[in-house]
Amino acid sequence: MSPNAFHSAQNGRTPRRWVDELWKAVTDGDEHAATEVVTSALEEGLDAESVLLDVIARVQGRVGEEWAANRLSVASEHTATAINDRAVAALALHPASRTTADRGRITVACVDGEWHALPARILAEVLKLRGWHVDYLGAQVPTPHLIAHLHRTNCDAVALSSSIATRLPTAHAAITACQAVGVPVLVGGAAFGADGRYARLLGADDWAPDARAAAERLALGPLPRPQPHHQPIDDLPHLADQEFTLVARNSTTLVRAAFTGLESRFPAMRAYSDQQREHTAADLVHIVEFLGIALYTGDDDLFADFLAWTSGILAARNVPPHSLPPALQILADELRDFPRATRILRLGIERLTSAALVPAGNTA
Template sequence: MTNISAPGLGSEPGRHRVGARFTSPLGDERAGAWADKLWSAARAADEYAALDVVAGALDAGLDAETVLLEVIGAVQHKVGIEWAANRMSVADEHAATAISDRAVAALPVQRPHAFVGKVTVACVDKEWHALPARLLAETLRLRGWRVGYLGAQVPTAHLISQVHRTGADAVCLSAALSTRLPVAHAAITAVQAVGTPVMVGGLAFGADGRYARLLGADAWAPEARAAADRLSAGSLPRPRPPHQALDDLPHLADQEYTMVSQSSRSLVRETFRRLEEHLPAMAAYDDDQRERTAEDIAHIVDFLAAALYVDDPGLFTDFLTWTGDILTARGVPARSLLPGLNLLEEQLRDFPRTRRLLDAGRTALAARP
């Protein structure tokens, strides 16, 4: 097995790579050409060339929002695709992301004569993929909002303190990984409890926003431009009165999510131990391979817990099939995931919802070509 953690795509724009060139969803071929140049700079880890691209695109007449979303955001989206296909290493991905972040900082933002409103933008606690949230924050600044951008991994208590201090009209929360849904739910509920509406975005909430609705967010947007448009269209709905997680998710009453999440470390350790007994080849693993295998098991347990939280087998099966693609691209058979699922079920035989999720996972993997 190999490491399966993913770089975040979050709320980054749906820009696509066709053939040898980027194409813009707005049909602006100029943006596509500049995205190609920025991609070359990112692949070369050349920060100076990247800054020259940003300056050149602005000088050529592209507005700052187009450069932000249709050039920089497009390149970062491509970074995620290339990493998943094993055409970029983790180090390459980190270097390219750092260049994207530096390119964002190079964009000019003029102070408006009057702000249209105040908004706080943050990643939920434990979410380290910060660039999607920053793309939104900068888009809102360009449109005249006073933005409090808090970055990655913001503990809910600190988020609430910031909302109290600034009197934000709305809070925008970003999460890229579905494993962050439980803490996202806590953050949504806490912000709403102080009377502030919450908009969420990022891949964690589903491509269609299904988990945003399930967790009671006041609004959802698929990407930065749509989020900015929604805020510009008018105030978000008044948040619901304070409520508990069980009000939104009554299935949590069976305690399966709580038991699995609280025992996750012991589940990972025991599954790893049993894998060593079942797979003699692991005796030849070096320290790096053993560490990555443990990380893979931990990811499986984390996504299993997240699927229990929202009671959606699709969350777990989508993760497993995506992971199978990642492993296949790295020369590891997708079926290598099956022994771990079987060993987890042995330990969780008293949890019916959990067993159904594991069965769905095995079925999804068996259906792969």
Template structure:
């Protein structure tokens, strides 16, 4: 695909979007390198050109206009464009570069945000160890002991990985290494990052690099246990819900056909997708219990309602599933409170501010 590059950033973004959606890796890479030759700063190419296109990829998936395969293909093209830019702009760090380890939380496959963070720090002269997607915590700790980074940057896009992120933050801090976190999982204002005891939250790579450039993060204080940050975990509601998730999903699925008659006509694929949706609901409920944040669960249900609407499934189909889930968990006061609050929001009674905590891109 041959294009004439326009002058405005919006047009550059549109040209990259066209290349990505057409699956034209060569055109996308060529566009990014031409932007560099045309005078764009490398950091701006990463954060003001590639990142907005990737965000749009996620939006298209959520609107049911992209399949999972299309989303993965587009992400892979953006990742390779980043690699081409990195190769073109690579410089050797100074004699005593500051060192940063960048990793995704274990279970987190959405690695592009972490890749952008790693590249921005590299451009600013840091020696960066980019460890990629879903890094098990014990491997991350081994890496810290072997390389001694100044800090660790943890990325998470899906809120259900926050309990794992909490364990990783605590383990890294136990080595005397401060932890910077970022990504949609931690909330639009970093509200969940502070609950998990992270040393710093940044809304984007540019902010993170600017903050650490000012001064090193202080070394963590004495080691502690995750329950020290979240004393409400002592009521065991999170543990019981998370451990019984498969049984809860089966129970809800068994009762749903009676409560939601259209489901009786679902084919196998529709039933499988419904089961996946219910499993996600239980996962987010467990995570909300872990953090003791009802807004996280309400936010996820609001997001799910939008996804179902894009699939042509009515929002009210969520209500019988929530009712069945509440009946199974009626003896858990924090749990029933969260289900009731989400139900009230979906039915329009007492709307609350919610945060999108699940970003597939």
């Protein structure tokens, strides 16, 4: 804890209390109250980095958890995220956040297709507080635009953010393109795995689990410069079997086949409302997408972990997840000539079936 944060705690204004106040503001949809919480925390001595990481980021993490548990609607989650973004903006404009940029230049961006920009925004502000000149490019940055920016600037590194594993192929392309122009890449976000395994797999120059760790890594010294003549296929030789490419190319056909097959196995689906049918189709789209990503990375467990998460989400919404194994079997039948895909799907069925056999409350 910093001296300012310690002083604030001595006055009874710990980060925990600010978290509670900001949580109330964002769940009430009260933007003015949220910015007042941030301003008050700064004025009462909590340092700006602690406000970012120990208050705003913590509240945003809770927003995601409450959405997953079905205690926040999608609309409420979006509102809370937008208000937290405004809270970051209020902090950035506060006199307590003024610093001199004397440590070098970092570009912070989200990979193309990544709309969850708040983690990258928080990182950008933390780096500014630590004396970096930061070019924050925001959400869903197309790789050609990112490279054009690097050509115009004398950038020391790129910090690339992604929260969803389905963006890994795009992240891989962005990492490789940045390295091709001589700029090293630090990556972060849930897409790269809790231990950074996919960062290493895709050839990133370094990985950090959160904004504080990323800032501390950059403070240690320059990232290693990219290896010359590196090719993406060097990282993922299994892609030569074309299974990922063919599954991705035929995803619409696979989703349609799974939906039609489920209707025949579950006649009750024929009475579904339009909204229920849309949700079922969306779930199948995600299943096929994550199957593709498991093929891309060569990691069977990635798909099994996604299914476990999906099963929990469905249960929280009172939707029985019993239709998942049949959907996977239909896909396995469609992909019977794809050995890696069928192996991954069978593993998913086994994991779901085993989990269903474990009595509630038994973690053995």
